[in-house]
Amino acid sequence: MGQIEAVKKMWQRTLEKNKQYKPVMKVHVELVEMLEMHTPSHLPQLSFTETELAGKLGQGIPFLEGKEKEIDLTSAAPLFVALTKWSGLGKAKSAFKSTVKHLSEQDIRDLLRGWLKGDEAQVTHFASRHQLPIDVLHIVLRYSLLPTLQQYGQQLFDSGLFDEEFWMKPYCPVCGDRQGLAEFRGDERFRHFRCLSCAADWKYWRIGCPYCDNRNHEQLSSWFIQEETGHYQLDVCERCHGYVKGINKIERSSLPFLIFDDFITMSLDLFAQEKGYHPYGTTQQLIQ
Template identity: 55%
Template sequence: MSTVRAIKNVWNRYIDKNKDYKNVSKVHIDLVERLEKIEPLVARLELSKEEIASKLQQGIPYLEGEEDKVELQFAIMHFRELSNWTGLGDSRSIFKKMGKKATDAEIQQLQRAWLLGDSTVIDQFAGQYNLPLDVLFVVIRYSLLPTLNQYTKEFEETKVFNEEEWMKDYCPVCGDQHGLAEYRGSERLRHFRCLSCAGDWTYWRIACPHCENKDHNQLSTLLIQEEKGSFQIDACDACHGYVKGINKLDPSSPMFLLLDDFATFHLDLLAKEKGYHRQGSQTTLQ
């Protein structure tokens, strides 16, 4: 079964239980169909195990310092696909115009700036094409996901990564912050997942990744049981940050990881209503 068909089946089950998911399912399915059109083939970084281990010991993500080596040919094609994505909402027309005018070199420079954390280039691109920054952030992230996930696979193949030695709030592959948590295994370990490259790493169950607070008196968990699954919100009263999570048997693949993010948007709304916020991350378009 194709990824798109499998995702449609999941959404259909969700919609049968809650019609409110119909619109968001269309947005996500359109996203997946556009991303699945192009399968990236990237040049391997071929870093030695010693080099990778040294970087990780210093808290340096796998791709940091290697940004210029990341193959962006397919990410550029994905960016163009997403310039007409239904998830852009009211911004769709201006992104469509941008997609017709922007050159591959401009888009490559934009994506490279994202990898390097260069906000100046991103701001200039947004200004040049009159694009809302928050929407542009999401488009860049999703356009890079299939490509960066190829580097995540290469990273995992090296088998150098030791989860117990990382325990950080950012991804060991690309350096982006976690997007959501998966509670897996018999011990329900908290696995953080990256929405930029689908990286996967563990973090302490009783600790806030935003401010490293480990005082259980300032940490709380809201458990939510629904027909489609069990979820939770881990909140910190010290910094008012939160992490949304879902119980899983196995780690989600990149496209299903995005489905989990879209399907748990109500958790973000609930957390915000209670005064918490996702620090340092961009929200998903709905």
């Protein structure tokens, strides 16, 4: 069974339990179809010697940091264009569709490259010049690069040089982004953090705040939430008022189901924010 068909079957089972998710299903399935259509068939290997890569990881430097100019954007640029027509953009869709008509492929590549480099001024200027909501632009850029960065990340994990027991950091070993959610697999003493920018998977302490490095169990709490769609967990920190949303999994979610997990747990984001806790990011504002 293909990934898209598996996603649709998952949504059918979800809707049998709660039909309120139907608008979310449309947005998610449409997104997965776009991502699959623009997944690179092949990407060139980044130039690293084993010594260089081992040294970089040993210093806690993400795999792609400093290699932004080498990243192949052949698939990411057309995906950016496709995403400007995505129903998940809500009210912002017309502004994105209008903007892309005036952009060359080089304009789009420059913007994507700026996002990769963390050039916030460039991205903010682009949003202001084209009157685009900056938060939605961030999501479009992230999804535009997601299939490409996932494949580059696989180069790291295939190298055999990544030691997940050594990394144990609050940011992604591939692209440097913060975690988007955590997966709890069995009785492990770790959480598996998942990156929503490149789909990477790495271990982090089960008890500990990834935002302020708080390890004081008296200032850390876990809320266990059971809903029709699954068993979830919110880990909250009273020092910085950050939170991490988590989901119980038997095994690692593939990319389409990682996004599904993010979408299906939007209620956890709302709940945590209503209680005064702050997220790293959420897709909730896209679905209106």
